[in-house]
Amino acid sequence: MVSSALTALTVPGTAKASTSAESYTVWHWNVAGNTLNHGSATNGMVRAAVASIVARGASFVSFNELCINQYQALVTGLRNAGWPADGANFARFVVTYPATSGGPCSGKDYGNAIFSKQPLGAAERISLPDDGKTEKRKMLCAPLEARPRLRFCSTHTTYVDAYRSSQLNAVLRKLEAYHANGDTVVIAGDFNLQPNSARLDGYYSSTLNTPNNRGNTGRYRELDDADPNDCPGYGELTVSTPDSKGACGTGTKLDMIFAREDKITGTYSGDSLAPPTTCATNPGGLCSDHRVLLGAVTLS
Template identity: 40%
Template sequence: MRSTRSVKRAATAVALALAAVFTSGGAAPAAGTTIAQTYTVWHWNVSGHKINNGSATTGMVAAAVGSIKSQDPSPDFVSFNELCYSQYKAIRDQLNSAPNAWTQATNYARWSETHPAGTGICGGEAFGNALFSKAQLRGEQNYILPADYTQAEADSGAYHEDRSLLCAALADQATMKFCTTHITTSNRRLPNPDSAKINTQQLGAVRNILKGFADAGETYLVAGDFNAEPDMSRMGSLMTTHTELDSTDARCLNYGEWTAIDNPEINDPDTGLPPCAANGGNPKIDMILARTDRLVDPAAGFTADTKSIPTTCTVDGKTNQLCSDHRVLIGTATLSVPVPVTLPATG
């Protein structure tokens, strides 16, 4: 439980932060109006179990933290998929520590457990997703998506994940939030053969949750491994109202650079030209989405790029190995953020 003194300090910080934003250009904007804010997102699916064996010392954590701290501009939000809990804790603590601490905030990390501890995953640790904010966060919302397993499978001890959409709002601007998700790879029709494919159901659930945010007058960014390419039909329910920040890539227009290794024989091709679609090699399945009607300039007010997969990891006794089978994706967007009618309490 937070102390009364902590709550008072937080409330003061909220007021001062909003005052600084609102008065930097003159008079404060009226409640219910909007201000233009630019945010940068850093996202990585790190394969914490499959490649890094649940360890925080393979080099993956160091590579992730080093990349985040070295970015210019510095990311406002950070998203991870496929983290083991010890890896999450290591990243959380190192982002807040010297040298070159990425954040001075105390309430900046959120964790979503998608598979519980006590199994063979992650060496017995919990497995899930995480998000971090350079600025203070308030609360969190973790929405469980339609299950890609049956209850009988769960009861029998079969591996299963509770896929989710994890979100948190900024403490000093409650109408702006950041989310991360990891959609299933499964094409099964659940809970019965007449159901839509479960990956399509999960994407539809994400769409509906995000629509709720927009209808409530909120702005957001969402990053994650969607396990679908931007031009796939099952992404349609999201892409009709959202813009993927890498969609203006000059060579891969409306698609973006690949993010995941589908064919292990195709290494990170920074020395050549990577294909723009999975049927040519590796797919684009990691994305950063902004709601199109919240972009200040829907034609050019955003950008994104991918980074090489680090080859600095020691895995299964072998050095100089790929630290993941996904690339880091970094995107920036200028968004229209509603001014809150009141200053809500943080927590």
């Protein structure tokens, strides 16, 4: 069942004490900014997002499928709500489909975004292997200005099956390069695969071994991967309309928040939030075909 509260969990055998550990709340949403919201910044989606970010006390925020005017409205809305500590330096955008006549978002730029309650440093915009589509998939990362070894990233990888592995591998290589450089990284996004896909075995830690997700060889934990009440190893659905799919038949999960397990201190948790239904211009008022994914983690 999708809950509104976070369940705290401990990384088995991997938690490490750290005097510099800090706790963070991560908020991610694929908002279908063009597909469902038709590029509108005034139909209720932006308002619902701002209200949720503030109410949930988010530290980091990730958006997929966002139109540039929606991004600008989010910047204004979050600033007016008093959410960022520095209203001038808390948001970054990456274009995946540039403005063009006949393109998405009524011809405006389209892409992904990250926001941070604390000021951000310079962003890095990494191109992923080309999948042959007009939209060029990217990975967007930025460090905290005051803690430059802590980076937050967002990505939205391809649905084109022949290119899934190459894009996922490129993202993982970049995460590991950051780690080798001494950085702690959290990444959120729509990975267009379910957690029990073999293509994600290199992400999920080998310490994660459940009937719903096994054979893993990686070093990362997904913040909703160990809740004993919601398909352990898989997590809660992130599509807006419940279905009978997923490892436990409780719904499809495509959105994830990963952190390297050796950087996690103590407990971590995840939750899938029911989507807002206040976007009157959309069928059923649904503001997106995805749910918000919320995670809490303490990182060294």
